[in-house]
Amino acid sequence: MFRFFTAIFFALLWMPASAQSTLTLQEKLGYDKLAKLLIIHADDLGSSQSENAASFYAMENGSVNSGSIMVPCPWFEQVVDYAKTHPRADLGIHLTLNSEWRLYKWGPVSDPGEVKSLLDKNHYFPDNLGHVAEHAKIEEVEKELKAQIQIALDRGIDLTHLDTHMGAMALRPDLMRLYMKLGRDFNLPVMVSKQEWSDFSKTEKDLSENAPVVLENIYVAAPDDYKNGMTSYYTKILQNLKPGVHTILMHTGYDNDEMRSITTGHEAYGAKWRQQDFDFFISDLCKKLLLENRIQLITWGEIKEKLMP
Amino acid sequence: MFRFFTAIFFALLWMPASAQSTLTLQEKLGYDKLAKLLIIHADDLGSSQSENAASFYAMENGSVNSGSIMVPCPWFEQVVDYAKTHPRADLGIHLTLNSEWRLYKWGPVSDPGEVKSLLDKNHYFPDNLGHVAEHAKIEEVEKELKAQIQIALDRGIDLTHLDTHMGAMALRPDLMRLYMKLGRDFNLPVMVSKQEWSDFSKTEKDLSENAPVVLENIYVAAPDDYKNGMTSYYTKILQNLKPGVHTILMHTGYDNDEMRSITTGHEAYGAKWRQQDFDFFISDLCKKLLLENRIQLITWGEIKEKLMP
Numbered sequence: 001m002f003r004f005f006t007a008i009f010f011a012l013l014w015m016p017a018s019a020q021s022t023l024t025l026q027e028k029l030g031y032d033k034l035a036k037l038l039i040i041h042a043d044d045l046g047s048s049q050s051e052n053a054a055s056f057y058a059m060e061n062g063s064v065n066s067g068s069i070m071v072p073c074p075w076f077e078q079v080v081d082y083a084k085t086h087p088r089a090d091l092g093i094h095l096t097l098n099s100e101w102r103l104y105k106w107g108p109v110s111d112p113g114e115v116k117s118l119l120d121k122n123h124y125f126p127d128n129l130g131h132v133a134e135h136a137k138i139e140e141v142e143k144e145l146k147a148q149i150q151i152a153l154d155r156g157i158d159l160t161h162l163d164t165h166m167g168a169m170a171l172r173p174d175l176m177r178l179y180m181k182l183g184r185d186f187n188l189p190v191m192v193s194k195q196e197w198s199d200f201s202k203t204e205k206d207l208s209e210n211a212p213v214v215l216e217n218i219y220v221a222a223p224d225d226y227k228n229g230m231t232s233y234y235t236k237i238l239q240n241l242k243p244g245v246h247t248i249l250m251h252t253g254y255d256n257d258e259m260r261s262i263t264t265g266h267e268a269y270g271a272k273w274r275q276q277d278f279d280f281f282i283s284d285l286c287k288k289l290l291l292e293n294r295i296q297l298i299t300w301g302e303i304k305e306k307l308m309p
Numbered sequence: 310m311f312r313f314f315t316a317i318f319f320a321l322l323w324m325p326a327s328a329q330s331t332l333t334l335q336e337k338l339g340y341d342k343l344a345k346l347l348i349i350h351a352d353d354l355g356s357s358q359s360e361n362a363a364s365f366y367a368m369e370n371g372s373v374n375s376g377s378i379m380v381p382c383p384w385f386e387q388v389v390d391y392a393k394t395h396p397r398a399d400l401g402i403h404l405t406l407n408s409e410w411r412l413y414k415w416g417p418v419s420d421p422g423e424v425k426s427l428l429d430k431n432h433y434f435p436d437n438l439g440h441v442a443e444h445a446k447i448e449e450v451e452k453e454l455k456a457q458i459q460i461a462l463d464r465g466i467d468l469t470h471l472d473t474h475m476g477a478m479a480l481r482p483d484l485m486r487l488y489m490k491l492g493r494d495f496n497l498p499v500m501v502s503k504q505e506w507s508d509f510s511k512t513e514k515d516l517s518e519n520a521p522v523v524l525e526n527i528y529v530a531a532p533d534d535y536k537n538g539m540t541s542y543y544t545k546i547l548q549n550l551k552p553g554v555h556t557i558l559m560h561t562g563y564d565n566d567e568m569r570s571i572t573t574g575h576e577a578y579g580a581k582w583r584q585q586d587f588d589f590f591i592s593d594l595c596k597k598l599l600l601e602n603r604i605q606l607i608t609w610g611e612i613k614e615k616l617m618p
Contacts, residue, residue: 049413049566049567049570049571050566050567052570053566053570074383074413074414074415075412075413076414077411077412077413077414078412078413078570081411081412102386102390103384103386103387103390104358104383104384104386104387105383105385105386106383109432111420111421111422111423112420113420113422113423114420114422122464123418155431254566256565256566256567257358257359257362257563257565257567258358258359258565258566258567261358261361261362261387262358
């Protein structure tokens, strides 16, 4: 199977550029045009013991096949440890500019004095996106995010991609440009959807140097989806997935004392929410839906290997 | 009762200095010379959700009557929150220069670039005391520890004392001098035992400006005490307590997933150890032993109020 895809992949390298540019992402990756490809992606690795334990379990026993790491968080070292013992785990950097919970905090990995525009009054990352949009100086964001990526590389993690915690990098065009630049600087694919790319294109004149891997859809449950039931939400996504490369972003965590304290006062993305993400993505139902709907799982590592070797 | 002690206390203020200097600490505090006074002290507040939740419970429902806070740790904000809603809680600063666990880390509150001698190769506080003894520059220690104290004060915590995480401030005479200086600078009593004071006195010529509140004993369970049973260890301390002002330092925590992960690979001061500390100090047995042995609980707040008004 691998040799078949490899053959298609290398055949593509010989195609004229004009023909390649009309290819879909799935074709560029060596799959059929009608292939339904999906990355099931756990955010927030490193953020807590609960999140780490549940996500590691779901990657090994469930359908979760990728995840991204918050380097500034207290449990980052547990991910470093996991990556060492699980070298095939598909791990990226969840570029972090926010510390969103009230009782449990983190701040920059850079010297705080050098990234003052990224801090709230108590010297943590701010708990809201508005603060980032209004105050973050682009050169300080670059300094901090390069440091986050470099620390993970220095600790021996074989990174496969970059994405953005709470979507902060899509807040302003200059942040979006930096997001793409970080991908180029570190030769890593950057997670961006067609919708985000289209919004960004409206403000950008020259996109030639910013050609990222654009995903068909990035699915994330919203509070209404949670109210209507997560099983129903994820089931519908899997049953109606169109051809293309998609991702579902979610947060596998355990509804335990630690997570309940972390998410105090937040129903959205709270402890019960994360437990339901976990429950669905380790379930037999999820595995059955993937099979029945002929959905193939793909990792960021595979995308990077094929398109950014 | 309060008025009686207050009367004794103010009477002491009128005594000649020579007479005062021969008084025991318990007498200086307005108690009888034969009084057995005890502070039951929970270390490591702020270090984890498990530690916080267990310690708050034990302060409200058990015999724990004092504790100290690790400002650089991820759960510090939960202590800030607790202090706001429990203004009578007796809280000091657990001056922190170490991050002792393998998978769960913290570092300085100062700019790391300005306290480089306090960091390990991954920019956390080191996991061992040897690193502090060998590398910590005294001016960087002062900068960092003043910042830790000031942050707690700025966040509105009415501090009652200072003590030292893992005993790091007793590692070198210059650290011990700084420990005393921080107490003077912030007008807070500093936790030190007769044994520590005696050791320190051997290297110090002039102790006149360093007159702290010296405790008769600081009791901390050692690995052998844990092996022989914590109930037995604490019972013996309470049954054999001599007149004077003493403290028992311990670590109330829950033996749950978070604490087991934090203390991975450490039996000493591990999850089961902390659960046993919790179990004893919320027990009726502990309350009964205090009563039977006529032990009076005293807080650092009372000591500060009477001796450093």
